[in-house]
Amino acid sequence: MSAEQKLSERSVAEMLLDWEPVIGLEVHVQLATSSKAFSPSGTAFGEPPNSLTDPTVLGLPGALPAFNRHALELALRLGVATSSQIRAKSRFARKHYFYPDLPKGYQISQYDEPLCEHGHLDLIVGAELKRVRLQRIHLEEDAGKNLHAGTVSHVDLNRAGVPLVEVVSEPELTSAEEAAEFMRALHRLVRWLDISEADMEKGQLRCDANVSIRMRGEDRLGTRTELKNINSFRFVQHAVEHEIARQLRIIDAGGRIERETRLWDETLGQSAPLRSKEEANDYRYFPDPDLPPVMVDGGMMGGILKTLPELPAVRFARYQKELGLSPDDARLLVSERGLADYFDACVAAHPSQRGARNLANWMLTELLGALNAEGKSITESPMPAPTLSALVVLVENGTISGKIGKEIFEESFRTGEPPLAIVERRGVQQISDEAVLAPVVDKVIAANAKQAKDYQSGKDGLFGFFVGQVMKETQGRANPVVANDLLRKKLGR
Numbered sequence: 036m037s038a039e040q041k042l043s044e045r046s047v048a049e050m051l052l053d054w055e056p057v058i059g060l061e062v063h064v065q066l067a068t069s070s071k072a073f074s075p076s077g078t079a080f081g082e083p084p085n086s087l088t089d090p091t092v093l094g095l096p097g098a099l100p101a102f103n104r105h106a107l108e109l110a111l112r113l114g115v116a117t118s119s120q121i122r123a124k125s126r127f128a129r130k131h132y133f134y135p136d137l138p139k140g141y142q143i144s145q146y147d148e149p150l151c152e153h154g155h156l157d158l159i160v161g162a163e164l165k166r167v168r169l170q171r172i173h174l175e176e177d178a179g180k181n182l183h184a185g186t187v188s189h190v191d192l193n194r195a196g197v198p199l200v201e202v203v204s205e206p207e208l209t210s211a212e213e214a215a216e217f218m219r220a221l222h223r224l225v226r227w228l229d230i231s232e233a234d235m236e237k238g239q240l241r242c243d244a245n246v247s248i249r250m251r252g253e254d255r256l257g258t259r260t261e262l263k264n265i266n267s268f269r270f271v272q273h274a275v276e277h278e279i280a281r282q283l284r285i286i287d288a289g290g291r292i293e294r295e296t297r298l299w300d301e302t303l304g305q306s307a308p309l310r311s312k313e314e315a316n317d318y319r320y321f322p323d324p325d326l327p328p329v330m331v332d333g334g335m336m337g338g339i340l341k342t343l344p345e346l347p348a349v350r351f352a353r354y355q356k357e358l359g360l361s362p363d364d365a366r367l368l369v370s371e372r373g374l375a376d377y378f379d380a381c382v383a384a385h386p387s388q389r390g391a392r393n394l395a396n397w398m399l400t401e402l403l404g405a406l407n408a409e410g411k412s413i414t415e416s417p418m419p420a421p422t423l424s425a426l427v428v429l430v431e432n433g434t435i436s437g438k439i440g441k442e443i444f445e446e447s448f449r450t451g452e453p454p455l456a457i458v459e460r461r462g463v464q465q466i467s468d469e470a471v472l473a474p475v476v477d478k479v480i481a482a483n484a485k486q487a488k489d490y491q492s493g494k495d496g497l498f499g500f501f502v503g504q505v506m507k508e509t510q511g512r513a514n515p516v517v518a519n520d521l522l523r524k525k526l527g528r
């Protein structure tokens with residue numbers, strides 16, 4: 036970093052004492068349906084260009100859209116999971132603009148009567164949850180894709196008409212980290228609910244970030260810019276960070292922020308203006324006359340409520356409060372529903388809730404380590420949750436030592452043999468019985484009379500040597516607590 040850059044970075048940090056960043060995100064999430072929002076073409080990724088089209092997608096005269104009910108169910112799941120108000124009767128609107136990837140000349144979206152409003156999304160920030168309010172979640176269709184190759188441009192309409200929800204936050208995120216966290220929370224939630232695979236490399240989750248700054252203590256919002264189409268957690272953080280600094284410098288130099296749309300270039304690490312922002316009336320929104328209103332009834336809502344799983348943010352809090360897990364372990368476990376479900380199954384199979392922390396440890400280190408090494412996910416684990424739980428119990432109740440436990444884990448993971456059976460076959464039970472260990476300790480002391488003398492005359496470091504000898508005599512099976520006690524007693528110090 037150059038001296039000049041350093042200077043300006045410092046002044047950004049200083050200006051942030053007086054100025055508050057405000058960020059609102061609009062996130063597009065592709066709904067995991069097999070056919071398009073308003074027509075029967077497929078939605079697979081990576082098919083030959085323009086192979087997934089039909090008269091409706093192409094906007095041919097006379098083609099009529101029919102709304103995909105599965106898309107509605109998926110959107111409703113998200114609405115319910117974010118505690119949104121659901122409109123019993125919402126409406127599709129046409130949003131007009133001219134672009135080669137939009138053959139109809141308008142996008143089917145929702146405007147003044149969206150499906151969901153006033154929900155919220157809980158972010159995980161450190162050990163806490165931060166609740167961010169949502170303005171709305173509405174249904175719309177995706178556009179196609181323009182590909183520019185040298186002087187030629189191509190249009191691929193495979194993505195045109197794919198169903199999306201747009202999740203719009205209130206302007207109440209206050210840092211680039213929080214903006215990235217919002218995207219992470221939404222990504223986790225839609226995957227958790229099986230609404231979307233949310234594969235960001237395939238464009239299935241992407242966001243526009245609206246950024247402004249205002250004097251601290253000011254209620255009114257500043258003029259915002261909008262950063263378009265950001266498709267990674269890291270990029271959103273960089274883009275917003277950069278935009279906050281850019282706006283601060285403009286203000287610092289006595290300038291004004293222009294309302295505009297900008298494009299973030301991650302490779303260059305900077306954004307460039309794309310266009311000055313269009314107003315809603317430029318789009319000439321009006322209700323789509325080809326589509327009836329979207330009706331949601333009690334039966335549909337009941338079905339969704341019945342099948343809604345416990346949400347990641349709720350589990351994150353529960354794991355800490357009820358099970359005493361660390362925030363880090365809790366966050367890791369709720370990063371994927373498969374992990375959290377496996378963990379819950381371990382806890383359910385364990386005789387006491389107090390085993391939760393040990394279970395989390397064994398699961399996150401031994402099990403995930405072994406799965407990783409084989410490139411397997413948690414849902415492909417060859418070791419069922421009750422088996423891991425049984426192994427942890429054997430360590431907890433002293434049947435085997437932690438060290439032997441790891442060996443047993445490995446064998447059980449590999450062969451599927453139950454841990455207890457392996458322990459019995461191998462005869463590796465920990466020896467905790469004093470009556471069994473006492474003669475071993477006597478023998479070790481007798482065989483090392485000189486070291487015993489040295490220890491007794493003050494060479495404390497030799498104690499470890501005796502522990503080691505007892506372990507060697509018992510092939511590592513001596514209970515270290517009992518062995519230490521006996522050694523202390525018999526060595527006489």
Ligand code: ADP
Nearest residue numbers: 057058059060204205206245246247256257259
């Ligand atoms: P549009 O982008 O379609 O004009 P809205 O006006 O509804 O839509 O706002 C879209 C997003 O911009 C929302 O996420 C909102 O929180 C955010 N937003 C609006 N005003 C500001 C502002 N001054 N600063 C930061 N974000 C803002």
Ligand code: MG
Nearest residue numbers: 061243245261
């Ligand atoms: Mg916008």
